[in-house]
Amino acid sequence: xxxxxxxxxxxxxxxxxxxxxxxxxxxxxxYKCKGCHSSYLWDNDGEELTxxxxxxxxxxxxxxxxxxxxxxxxxxxxELKRIK
Numbered sequence: 001x002x003x004x005x006x007x008x009x010x011x012x013x014x015x016x017x018x019x020x021x022x023x024x025x026x027x028x029x030x031y032k033c034k035g036c037h038s039s040y041l042w043d044n045d046g047e048e049l050t051x052x053x054x055x056x057x058x059x060x061x062x063x064x065x066x067x068x069x070x071x072x073x074x075x076x077x078x079e080l081k082r083i084k
Contacts, residue, residue: 003079004026004083005044005046007025007045009023009025009057022068025041025071027046027072028041
């Protein structure tokens with residue numbers, strides 16, 4: 001799998017309308033936009049997101065989820081595409 005790192009996750013209702021979303025917070029953002037609401041994701045100091053981690057999260061919450069979002073990480077497009 002990828003070498004993406006993450007800093008936690010949440011089950012949210014507001015990110016994607018009409019969906020129950022597992023939002024995984026991908027860290028290491030190089031953009032550091034002024035006013036960013038997730039500046040804690042700027043440093044690349046999270047845990048590696050492994051296939052095992054992802055499967056465990058999906059199994060744990062599969063009864064409720066309708067959507068999965070990898071929040072952030074847009075500078076690692078190829079790594080994000082590898083996650084299926």
